[in-house]
Amino acid sequence: MFKILIIDDDPTLRVALKRTLQTQGYDVTVASNGEEGIAQAKQIRPALIICDWLMPDLDGLEVCHRIKADPELETTFFMMLTAREADPGEEDSLIVGLNKGADDFLSKPINNKIEELKARVKAGLRLHLLNQKLQALNHDLQTQKQVLQVLNQNLQTQKQILEAELTEAADYVRSLLPSPLTGTVTTEAIYRPCTQLGGDCFDYYWLDDNHLALYLLDVSGHGVGSALLSVSILNVLRSQSLPNTNFHQPSAVLKALNNSFQMSDHGEKYFTIWYGVYNRLKRQIAYTTAGHPPAVLLSRTSTKTLQVKQLGFSGLPIGILPDEDFEEKYSDIEENSTLYIFSDGAYEIQQFDGKIWGNRALIEVLTDCHQTDDSNVYQVLHEIQRATCTDIFEDDLSLLKVYFS
Template sequence: MNQILIIDDDPAIQILLKRTLHNQGYEVFVASNGEDGLAQARQLRPALVICDWIMPRMNGLEVCRHVKATPELSTTMFILLTSLGSIEDRVKGLDAGADDFVCKPIEMAELQARVRSGLRLHQLSRDLQHQKHLLEMELAEAAEYVRSILPDRMTEPPVTIDARFIPSRQLGGDGFDYYWLDSDHLAIYLLDAAGHGLRAALPTLSVINLLKSRALPNINYYQPSDVLRGLNHTFQMTQRNDKYFTLWYGVYNRLNRQLTYASAGHPPAILFCGTPSSYTDAKLLKTAGLPVGMFLEADYVDACCDVTQSSTLYVFSDGIYEINQPDGSIWGLEPSYP
């Protein structure tokens, strides 16, 4: 049964409204002033509040503002009773959060119709809130799945790897992986699908699972440019809801300490030579290449570099440096490294 709270300092109005609405099958509660009404609203969480505008101590506008500012009452509809009929007064009421008005003297047929309308809106709000909660739960489960397929830290020599994964939203299009192709070759990649949310996460999951299982046909996984070409043929945006992604892919040969890499429109990786306390050089590792999925005829090239003892390789997405500054500018890549 829907609960309705009446807040009015006039006992006659209280009795009239309570009797009328009770006869309509509603559970009705009454408060004689704004403060008591607000306390009851927070306790009862009614579907609808009918509140007089002009009351001593706390008027209807103040009650309305407090109700609308209370998260637990987010679906409660609020009707103001008023003898003030000007446009300016109605604007004040709407700005305070009122959902509807009933003018005095009260016409009962109109009041009952507005109550029915308010209760329908209340139910719609509750349904939307429930659907939002279900969607958030599903997104949380999807985000947990994304995290579950990301690799653990590598702590054993000859290579140690750590990672930080912080989506800008609960679910995003970034993903990465690293694993030994054999005992001597380590594959490392990071991709960033266009957009946010589930639509961006789905192609990322597909790429990670595809590369992890080495399911791309006729591909040399030791040659980064060949991997990018294979992905580009598989994930054309015309067949994938206009979704494309950038990707940096590298293969490290631990025997000759050489890194071979290729990029598909992705920010360059940065190789710092020397120890973290005394870097001697910083190299941007980038190659020409369009994002995967944009054009079927896109081509990719490899580049190589030597990796000296105690070097550190940073692979990242653009979210690490595309940060809005107080002056409205965006922090670029150059300030991100020495």
């Protein structure tokens, strides 16, 4: 039975969380403050901790730091409960908090997010198990180098276990991706990591009734490390946990991300991103990029000619240099226009002659597919595979199609 520790100074919330998680079959312990929570964690060694951000004397940031600094608790999955209107105002505090090791965030109030809480807890426990198994595998590799035959047998067994766990982790990442939108804005998407876990991620959600935020990011590298960083970024953006940030302003969002996710603090990993906010009333999109391929906007002009416009510009990825500023541009969105946002895995494909297929060839495919009334992202994927003569991609491939009716 998994052990879960709840640390919160609100007795009503402690009782509600405990009852909810006990009904799921978990062994739940509660603590009313940070010091008590740390003592309980050292005693029971929970698989997962749910901790309030703001508490008297010892806040959730310090609790997280001290928990993650303990070698016996470093694999514990740490979920932070946040109330954005009550979060610390200093940007440095959040940057430190993100680097303290928090694995997930859930914004208050949670009375309407019980099912989301259950799903996040279940996924967090799966990642906790995966982390433990990866550490055990690494220990085995270090201690059994001289026993080659035994090591080979052990590796085969561990590989099967690891593949099963990676499959669950991949399912978790997929579960975080947004459901398709329908209505005045319609979305379709393809997510094809080159391994079970990849560094691509995307999301879209209404900031209010008239503003839609949408983005696609690509973390350097592949595998568990890249996937966990992309999930962390998604959770921060989805919970709008970046302090003093206007999420209607793309350049402000990228500046805050760059300050919070410097590669020196995240295993030398950086990421590219295309981020935009669509204003439904003005039929206009504000956008900015950080080392990411330009999006492609296809629209019909008054003469019925198909207009192809690339929305993007050059710049450094997120995490390379601190205190970087990001340019912001605007584009009008004609009726019945289609916007394609993608990672570089969609066109940096090596062909048999050794040449790279290229961005221009991808735009030609997008344009040709757009001429077909019933075209969709899977038709685009099929045309990419046909043009490059490959079904196996060496890089993660994500493609987001946004239709503005």
